[in-house]
Amino acid sequence: MRLRFNLVLGLLLAAIVIIAGVFAAWIAPYHPIIDADLMNSEMPPSWEHWMGTDGQGRDVFSRVLYGAQVSLTVGLVSQLINSCIGTALGVSAGYFGGWWDDLVNGLTNVMLAIPSLVFALAIMAVLGPGLPSLLIALGLTNWSWTCRIARSSTLSLKNQGFVQAAKVAGFGDGNIMRTQILPNIIGPVLVMATLGIGGAVLAEAALSFLGVGIRPPQPSWGNMLTDARELLRAAPWAAVFPGLAIFITVLGFNLLGDGMRDLLDPHMRTRRA
Amino acid sequence: MLRFILRRTLQIIPTLLVVVLIIFVIFSVVPGSFISSLMSEGRNATNADVMAHLNQQFGLDKPLLVRLGDYLWGLAQFDLGISYRTREPVWNVIEPRLWPSIKLALAAMFFAAIIGIPLGFIAALKPGSMIDSGTMMLAISGLSLPEFWFGLLLMYVFALQLGWLPSFGYQADSIRHIILPAIALGVSPMALLARTTRAGVLDVMNADFVRTARAKGLSEPRLVRGHVARNVLVLVLTTLGLQVGSLMGQAIVIEKLFSWPGIGSLLVDSVAARDIPVVQGAVIVIVLWFLVINMLVDVAYAAIDPRIKVT
Amino acid sequence: MLTRLGLIAALSLGTATIAMAQDATPTDGGKLVFTAPYGNSITSLDITATPHTQDEIVAKALNRSLYKWNPEKGQPELDLAESVEKSDDGKTYTYKLKEATFHNGDKLDADDVLWSYNRLADPKKALPGAEQMLQIAGVSEFQAGTADQISGLKKIDDMTVEITVTNLADPGWNLMSNYAPIYSKDYAEDQLASKPNGLGPFKMANYVAGSKIELVKFEDYFEEGKPHLDKLDIMLMGEASARDVAFRNGEIDVNILGPVQYEAYGQDDALKDNILEVAEVYTRNIGFNPKVEAFQDKRVRQAINYAINKDLIVEKLLKNKAYPAVSWLPVSSPAFDRNAEPYAYDPEKSKELLKEAGYETGLSFSVTATPNESWGVPIVEAIIPMLSKVGVQVTTDPVESAVLSDKILSDNFETFIWSNSSGPDALKYLTCFYSKTSQTACNYVKFSNPEFDKLVEQAGSETDPAKQADILRQANNVLQEEAPVWFFNYNKAVMAYQPWVHGLKPNSMELAIQDYEDIWIDADAPASRK
């Protein structure tokens, strides 16, 4: 099946980015912050600087590598937080029902109604720029879909034989949720998280554009892109490579997520793609 | 139907209340204030007396809870308060931004729909084929571009290099001005729509009733027209609605880039100036838009899908 | 030395360009598409309600003040008054007003002036423009609530106003402010924000909030034969890269340039001849908070000034769109010392000083900075590697602009990088370092130096401009020696304009503020401007 091709491609792209991020310190030929040489700013790609240098005279290649660390951290951690919140709320709401379900449902609706970028912007305004704030801002604002999926899956699982059986057998609610329900919804949640990674990387770029992203001079792709947007004419490489890195990463994780979904359930009802 | 709308309208209120509360809490702890934003340019120091008077005038010297109470009381009377920045009623500040924002959201959605839905159909007709992989890759690529980056690219190509379209600005009666921002904003919902449509078509094509229709000896065009399209539409409608609903809030970056006078850019400007009443007002408008669009989607559902009853 | 020569050359070049532009006789008619580059919106059409340059750009077309700034001469001059008589004690001024008409047809009279100034100073209205009224006698009583109007303002007859001030300084510096315009007393105040009514050369035709203001020529404008333009559009465009595309595409007629575009336009044959440059009176600096113990030591402050290669930063990062700073006062200031040498780039000396002060290692501080490309985070990013070479660790504390001033005023910073006014009134801006000036006023680094204080006091009571300048020069030199800040650069403002635009002036106060009534377009303008 050709769809596997997309999955493999996604896996490959994601792997490249992960390797680049994990081994940045070994691969990168220069320090991304200190090795700045203003005399050599805006140099085109060469043997010494594979991707040229930016306006500050820093090696774009090294910064793209270290940027992978930041972007991956942002993507993975924020999605981890989202998944945990979403799953915990969704499963418990679906399982217990009642007022708790109503409450979670209401909260989810509120979260859906406030655009996540607006919410993240507000949180960033409070916490100030920086990686931890970004993780919190993006981690707290994107769990509503995960929550919905977890809730609806739990609702349908709740009435199935094995869950009922476990109940009759006298297992505690927490135990049932952990051992019976969680394993059955982990797949879709994982898909959502994988798809969300791309979204988080893009959100980082958008927040950087709005001036509330990662704390410079720490390199992040969003920062690099924002800094270089005026250099598009003079030093296009300073903008092209981080842009490409974002593109590859988001594409990779999206393909991966799509592929995983098709693998898990080819005809999964996708009310929201 | 009317009862349904009424009930849904009432349901909006608690959601809105929570939103107002969240924004209020966030901006009560946010560093920086409207007063400090007055001198952000570093040019002229603002007179301390003026600052004190301003604080007093806007009631910023009152305790937080009193301010919240005042705000909610005003809101109950459809009064959004007075903008710190312009010293006009907030509604006067928001109202002129409304129509441009809606226009942009609808135009972006139009673009997304006319490209995304056919793309999804094409991909789904031969699942697993090269065409499928290709179109999906294209769609996901659209999802993978940072918006401002893509917008800037559009500007360079279509405004500067080709000279076909104006690069920025808003003209009430001009379609040409809306094209580039609409495309830049629409590319990500386009990708989502293509994906949903593809999944939807595959879903429906695998449905039992399509097998029934095949067993009835229907030709493919009749099959798609009579049985597939409407069912896919039901699936796509949710995505469509959610996207239209959230586009107003998502447009921040694009509005800033293209100098589009929408709610999004007003929101960013107001956050920067700590003009809290306008921030509140803008968020309320964005949230309301989302909720109302979703209500409309539900109404549309009822019109298309007989299984859904609206009471 | 070389830099300064270059600077002077550049200055004269700018003037030359303008002189050329003014050679031809203005022709009337046509449309100008101007840009307001400091954001995507303006705050209010009522300029008295806001302190932002972005709004001033619009207000300049709509309103007139008693005085106006003459960019060519570098001093205020009468605008709405024909003549002024100064009393012998130098504190009472009698103005004979010009015949002028408001956009709604009202005629200007003395009551309008009194009403406008009283309104500005009214504490209940809390208008930022109140700042400009403080020099007038009786304002403090009025603000304190012990008087129900300003006693220093008197109507002599319908067209004559007498203003009494509290000190010897020329009130023109305050009353020329675009933030202190004359409004009509008979016009509904609540209309000002949406339907402005001024004395300016253009009146409102259409305002698209967050996008643009369209203005049309005001036929009854009081200056004969002006304005030349029929229409004036002001586009609100904060995003520089978007402005660049629009300018190159011919959609806008002027573009305030950032460093990158300054360099690019200078290298572009099609654009390089239509660039207007001016040394603006802003000094960009990093202020050291004496709260940090190390910064109480003059040697540390000096060491930092020595450690940073500001010429390189100005050249490479700002693309020479700035003049490396010597000290606080800018080159154009009469009190600027032409013989003063800036801190040289000398890392060795810096290390020595740090060693003497006991900070050979271990000094680290953060710089609170906005994202601004010329005086914000990018500059801090550039000094990080430089200071790390002398053993000083610098981190960034990026903030939004509203937070920057908040943090500074509440003394919640180690250092900040900012751009502050440093002219044209040298005394006013040096007073910011006077020890009795509070941090919330403008002594952000809580500078306190007896020698400096004495000089400022002396200058304040000196009426002879030449002598005053002399004293201020000394004060400025003390400031340089004491280095309460890192002296970074003086801004060079750059505006690119389309070849058919004439009459732009090198306004050193703020280049984006132009006398619209003097701008005109020639026959080469494209059809869309006719």
Add this chain to the structure above:
Amino acid sequence: MSKTVPASILSVRDLRIGIGNQSDLLHGVSFDILPGETYGLVGESGSGKSITGLSVLGLLKRPLQVTGGSILFREQDVLKLNKRERRRLRGDRMAMVFQEPMTALNPLATVGRQIAEMFVVHRGLSWAQARLKAVEALETVHVPAPDERARSYPHQLSGGMRQRVMIAIALACRPDLLIADEPTTALDVTVQAEVLKLIAELCQREGTAVLLVSHDLGVIANMCRRVGVMDRGRLVEEQDTRALFETPLHPYTRGLLAARPRLGSRTISERGRLTELDELVADTQRGRDAPTLVTPRGMLAEAGR
């Protein structure tokens, strides 16, 4: 003797179905159905009985495809027809009733319209005429208040009603062959009998041959004259129904009979049945043609007499 044998309406010969070109799902199945005859195919799920039915109509879904053999319908090999000709046969000459009446109808169209469609497509009637015929069709399947029901949507009908609608659709054009794939499996026991009765009654009246696919031996016993037993893609045994129940020849058939579930306990017993079956029948004996296989022709000759 061969003169007494009427030409079979459907004649499947050595039918092979697989994924790609490997025939690993159906390994050569042959059987005949005479006009008006009801023929049963019985077997566990996964034995290949359903795809056999689908392949006759040409509804196999990719990647499944027919890899060999022939399907003669009215002495014409439908596998050799082009897509269009084959489509014309579907619904018109051969029709199908599916297992799940809940999902087999388009939820967004009225049942009237879904029946009427048959007349529009195959008889070229206008929608208005077709609608009248649809009401008639509903009447024939004993749907009360057919006029009103025609305007209903599937979700407004009970499972049994829906299956009646399905039957109305299938028999609308009076086909020669009806393939009923587990037509009652998803229905309540009480309804099952009625629906089966309806199929039997209508087909008898019109002389429609029926290929009844079911795992339920009870259903087969009630409806069919002859039964084919399928296991693992092979037709392991074919007999007259009564004979099959009395003297099952193949060990698998014996196992199947022994493990016969109690009626009505479908879902849960299905699991149980499988395990039981595995215990009852040795793996080596499964999926092989029994040496005792009675040729269909021989039995038919007897039946025709």
